[in-house]
Amino acid sequence: MPQVTPYKNSELGKKEQVAQMFDNISGGYDGMNRVISFGIDIKWRKKVLKLVTAKNPETVLDIATGTGDLAILMAETGAKKIIGIDISEGMMQVGRKKVAAKHLSDKIELVSGDSENIPFPDNSFDAITVGFGIRNFESLEKGLAEILRVLKPGGIFVILETSVPEKFPHKQGYTIYTKYIMPLIGKLFSKDNAAYGYLSASASVFPYGEKLNNILRKIGFIDVVSMPQTFGVATIYSASKTA
Numbered sequence: 504m505p506q507v508t509p510y511k512n513s514e515l516g517k518k519e520q521v522a523q524m525f526d527n528i529s530g531g532y533d534g535m536n537r538v539i540s541f542g543i544d545i546k547w548r549k550k551v552l553k554l555v556t557a558k559n560p561e562t563v564l565d566i567a568t569g570t571g572d573l574a575i576l577m578a579e580t581g582a583k584k585i586i587g588i589d590i591s592e593g594m595m596q597v598g599r600k601k602v603a604a605k606h607l608s609d610k611i612e613l614v615s616g617d618s619e620n621i622p623f624p625d626n627s628f629d630a631i632t633v634g635f636g637i638r639n640f641e642s643l644e645k646g647l648a649e650i651l652r653v654l655k656p657g658g659i660f661v662i663l664e665t666s667v668p669e670k671f672p673h674k675q676g677y678t679i680y681t682k683y684i685m686p687l688i689g690k691l692f693s694k695d696n697a698a699y700g701y702l703s704a705s706a707s708v709f710p711y712g713e714k715l716n717n718i719l720r721k722i723g724f725i726d727v728v729s730m731p732q733t734f735g736v737a738t739i740y741s742a743s744k745t746a
Contacts, residue, residue: 661741
């Protein structure tokens with residue numbers, strides 16, 4: 504898989520560059536997200552919620568939690584404990600304020616954590632989610648293997664990630680929008696122009712659909728299903744761990 508990084512001239516690795524990028528854009532990230540997706544990302548997240556809720560989880564881990572949108576939504580599952588991890592402290596500072604404002608601090612905890620070295624024991628969580636985060640993993644397979652490790656047998660793993668429409672005219676429209684229009688919108692929310700170019704470029708090269716399904720199966724996940732959303736501009740993936 505091609506390695507795309509936010510800052511081409513940086514001496515840092517992808518992981519460190521991604522953390523720096525999200526720290527830089529954390530203040531305007533939520534607003535940018537709503538505008539770029541026309542608010543449809545909220546609908547996608549609610550579908551993730553429905554899949555997780557059906558498993559009646561007591562413990563949920565949200566990886567690459569960012570400002571905590573998906574972790575906060577997971578409170579509706581009835582889970583007793585929800586933990587969000589992220590490598591960007593700037594994003595989580597925004598997220599902690601949102602958690603506190605919703606009076607959920609007793610249920611949701613946002614902690615610094617690396618997806619490739621998850622700071623929890625084997626078989627810790629009934630459900631694990633990642634919303635728009637796996638394409639930022641430095642090593643996709645290593646990150647997925649860590650997720651499988653901390654997921655309980657029989658637990659559910661749900662990914663929400665961008666993908667590329669395959670049919671005309673949605674494919675052509677998506678290319679124009681992500682390559683030219685999305686970076687322009689990004690400039691309204693941040694002075695870090697490289698960040699929005701990276702978000703577009705990383706989405707265009709990341710494996711999606713059956714390619715990602717096969718990677719999940721290779722790692723050891725079972726019951727792998729992919730569900731394209733909104734003409735294929737995003738995809739929800741559901742998988743499990745052998746009971």
